[in-house]
Structure formats: structure tokens, C-alpha cells
Amino acid sequence: MSNKTILIAGLGLIGGSLARAIKAGHPQYHLSAYNRSQAPREFALQEQLVDEASDDFDTLAVKADVIILNFPVQLSIQFLKRLASLPLKQDVLISDSGSTKQDIMESAVSLFADKPIRFIGGHPMAGSHKTGVIASDALLFENAYYILTPAPNTQTKDIDELKLILSHTHAKFIELTADDHDAMTAVTSHFPHVVASALVHEAEDFSKQMPFTKNLAAGGFRDMTRIAESSPEMWSEILMSNADNVVSQIDQFTAQLHVVKDLIKAKQHEQLWEFFDQARELRSQMPIHKGAMANFYDLFISIPDRSDVIHEILNYLSGHELSIVNIKINETRIDINGVLQITFKTINDLETAETLIKTHTSYDVYK
Template sequence: MGKNVLIAGLGLIGGSLALAVKKEHPEAVITGFDVNERVMKTALALDVIDISAPTLSDGAKDADLIIIAAPIRQTVAIIHDLAALPLKEGAIITDAGSTKKTVCEAAEALKERPVTFIGGHPMAGSHKSGVEASRVRLFENAYYIFTPSRSEHERTMIRLQNWLKGTKARFIRLDPDTHDFFAGTISHFPHIVAAGLVHQLKEEGQKEPVLNDLAAGGFRDITRIASASPVMWRDILLSNKEVLLAIIDQWQKKMHQVRSMIEEGNEDALHSFFQTAKHTRDALPVRKKGAIPSFYDLFVDVPDHPGVISDVTGLLAKDRISITNIRILETREDITGVLRLSFRAEEDQLKAKSLLRENLYDAYEAP
């Protein structure tokens, strides 16, 4: 197996894939290409890549593996650019896009070239973006979906999985249409709903500004995915249009049913609506990574006492446990308050829970 890898697109996903490949294949030379020169310089400075390529052609010509980690529209453009460039015979080309039918159709342009294209989608992410947020464990235990064409040799698929085994992801295969339906249901459509809720808050908040202050708690949590890249989500939605239009129609029908329940005062129907939702959600896997990045939260009961927050954070810092976010949920005089600590990984969450309990704090996960 050759040792040259090109990462085209040096954001969170591209950078994290570079780190995962480098960890498993330390002999490989990781070349990075990005349209933003500053990003390439940052990737070099952080040792995410070994070499930066001044052009796509320079990076692609000797690459044994090319990973395209860019928004869908750019991914399609890069594929067409690659189809016109000199490429190494036997090279594997894959992508990391959230929709697969559009990308795989674009990859038909590579059919006559001595390379193999296999669509890919690592179903993991972070609340941070950019190459600075890259981390080798981003994909650990996440699903990594491949959409190979039926004509691909099994040996090529195995080669790609060997290249990417440093991700420690769970590899599965789907056809592009099935992938896009699954992703549309559990990832793309929830982003539309979250953005819609935020738009509604914005409109109502202009009339009643206090709404924005009240939304700082639970509302902000349930709409957190609305903070994702507008460019990325514009491209995803347009590339998965047919699936999303059907899901939106189903959603509108369901909301019309709920509206009728409320209008008619149908207590039994409303109770059943929420009970079914509760049972379904409670049955979802807790310890697995899905399409939407998980929070690894820990709740800590703390007394109303000066210095208690610094004591909690100091204990974690001493044990080198990194907190990504901290929020005070309740601090009223003379009662126990609650801190919510967020972590990058479940391992950090569990270590923090054990450490805080050893120091007599009541630390627990959300039910």
C-alpha cells in the first residue's frame, strides 16, 4: 500500500481524519490542500498535516488516497477537477459529505480514470469548527458509512477501511438513496426544525425582548444545532431535496394533528402523543454516537458558598480533565445550586463523575 494521502478540505472533519490516518499509519505522508491559505498554515503549525499543496493538482498527482472533506457543492466541484487531472493508478478517492446520491452521481466523471471512488460519511462532529478543533478521537465509536458502487472490488473496500481504521469508527455500507433517507430523517430535518424555532424566537423576541433572556436555558440547549455552518447546511438541504420535502410534508401533517388535539381539548390524544414520544426517546441508544454530536454532560449539586465553583473546576484541572462548557443552572440564596459541566468525550465525563464523588460532591448524569 502506498504512503501518500491528500486531504482536500482542512476543517474539523478533514483535520480529524488526517490525525486518525497519521496515528494508524505513522509512515504515511499527509498532504493538505485548502482554498484558504491561512487554514493550511494553521494545519501545518498544529502538525495536522505534513505538507501543504499549493494546488489540488500538486497534492493529487502522487496520492494513493484522496479524502475530500468539503461542503457538498465544493466536493462535487473537486471531483470534477480531479477527473481532469493526472492521478496515480490504483488511487482511492473518498469524501466525507452528509449526502451521498449527489456526490456519487458526480463521481461518475471518474469512471474512465484508473482510480476508485467510494462515497463516505463519518457520522460525527463537534460543537466547534475549523482545523483548530481537530482531534484524533472525534470518530471513535461513531458510525462511518460507505456507499460503494456494486462494481467495486471487495479488496478496494478493505483497503479503504484499513486506511481509516485509526478512526476507530464502526464501518457500515449503504446504498446512496438509503443513506440520504436515514441522514435526512435523523440529522438534516432536525437542523431545519432547530433553525425554524430560532427564527420564531427572533420574530417574537423583537416584540418582547425578555424572551431572549428566558431562552438562555433549555431553549438554547434544544436548538444548539442551529449554530452549525450556514454554507454547509444550505448545500446539504439542496442536495437532499426530495427526501426532505417528503419529511417536511409528513411533519406538517403531524403538527396539524397536534393542533387539532389542542383545539378540541382532546386530553387522551395529547397524553398518548407525549407518552409515545417519551417511550420512543427513552429506548434510543445512550452510549452510541449518532448523526448529531452528543453532549457529555454532568450535573453537580453545589452549596451556595463562595469558592465552590473554583473548587469543582480546580479538582478537574488537577486531574487534567478538560471541560468544554460550564453553566450554572440554579443559584438561589440558601439552597443547593446545580452546575452543568460539558465534556468532549464520555471518558472525561465518567472520570469527572468519579473524581467529584470521591470529593463528596453529588455528581450525576441526566436521566
């Protein structure tokens, strides 16, 4: 089966990035792409992401060994219905990349009950600030979780086959039930999204009485509401397709806020302290801190609010072969930037940089 035909249905950021990764890992595969509008198809052909592209879904589908649907969940379900009516190849392997998994798994299991079609749900958990196939990137999923939700009749070899096709995403594949996936992402993603948008509404409502409020909406508020600027189409659809779990989170969160309210009203200072202290402790233990940057060495430099200061500091460091892993300005002050954080691979490099900066400047430097 070295000459598999893979159909990427839906050429957006995710579909395009999957195409790039599959092509990188398996140059011998025939990649086809379905997309309704023309521009992404032309881009994909021109950039050689795929070998063939068309707006004729049926014709591409019947020739495919593997089909990956990259649409919002409800649209993917429409395409599943279409696939169930087509004379697909024997043993075709179908997957998707939607953000929720229960609805699509239920549809697939029901639609393909009497067919040899193999369906495995998929959710590559990565995104970008850019959208569209033009922003697609073979590296988009590198080290990201890629959740696979098998159907009851899925066999280990089917999972292995899909993982092999997707191997050059360099993602971390995890198998979960659709129910578990949706319950967990409700907690870590879908409900927090509601919270972010509700915080914006609340600040806006309040600003009608006190317009200066918006000027103070910085720092923590800025971080907490950043995701409220994401696509309303995508998020309203995700919420609708994960309704029960999100409603359950709203209920539990409301109950928790009620407890805090009672503590405040009863002046239970010590228990309020515990509420914050436990949260602090719990978060510090979360794997949230791990990732590519673990075990490296941070140097913090208090820099003035001047546009050439990074350039100045990088000049002092240049020519010393320092392995800079990351560099960023932390927005620790409200409204402006203030502390430059440079991350090094080794403690030696950190110490060299510290000495260089202290020699050339009077900026405060912390480790």
C-alpha cells in the same frame, strides 16, 4: 503498498483531523495536502500533520494513491470533475467527507464510469465547537459513526483498504447506500436543523409584540435552538443537496403538528396524553442514552449558585482516588445552574463520595 501517498484535499477541521489519524496509524505513508489558502498549509507542515502541502491540486493528485476530498458537497463535485480530467494513478482510491452522499455518488459514478478509478463516499459523523485545521484532532472521530457509501463497482477489498487507511480514527465504520444515508440524516439531523432555526424565527417574530418573551427563552428552548447558531453556509448547502428528503420530512412533520392541533381543538385530553406518553416511551428506548457513559454511577448534588462551590466539593473528594468519569452542572433551573452531577466508575466510589459530601456539607445529595 506500504509507501502509499495520501492526498488530503481541504485542510479544515475534518481534513486536518483525518491527516492526524492517518499519520498516527501509518507513519510510513507519504501525506500530502491541498489547500487554496496558505495559513492552513503552513500550520499543517509546521505541526507535521502532512509531509507536503501545496495549492497545486493537479500536481498532488496525479502522484496520489488515495485522495480524500474535504469540501462542501458541491465543491467536492467540482474537484471530482477535475480529477476525471487528470492522468491519475491506475487504481487510485478516492473518497470524501461530505455531509450528504447522493449528489456526490451520482457524480462520481457518472464521471468515472469508464475509468479504473475507485470511489467510495465517506461521512465521518463528528464535529467540534471549533473550526479549522488549528482545531484538528486525531481523536475527533473516536467511537463516532463513519459512514461509507460504496459505488456499484466497489469491491470488498476496496472498502477494507479504505478502512485500514482510516483505522486510527478509531471510528465505527458502517456501510450504507447514499440514498439510505441521506434519508436517515434528513430525519436525525437536517430537518431538526430547520426546526431549530424556525423556532428562533418564531420566538423573534413573537418578541416584536412582547419583547419580554426573549427573557423566557431558556431551558428546553435553549437546548432545542442551540444548533441554530451553526454555519449558515454549511446548512443551506446541506439542505440543497438533500432537498427531497427534507421536503418530505417537512410534509410529514406538518401533518403531525396538524394532528396535535386537532386534538387540542377537540379537547381530546386523553389522546394528547398518549401523544406525549408515546414520545416519552419511544425516546427512553432510543440508543440516544447509550455511549461512553453507560453503566456508570451518577451522584447529584444540589448546589447553591456560588462560583466556588465546585472547587469546594472537589476538595472534599480529593485524595480518595475516586474514579470520576464525568462531572457537570445540569441547567435544570431556568437561566442558572443548579445540580452538580458527578459520574463514577464504581458504586463504591459513588458511595464514598456521597459520604464525604454529606460529612462536609448540608447540600442535598441524590443518587
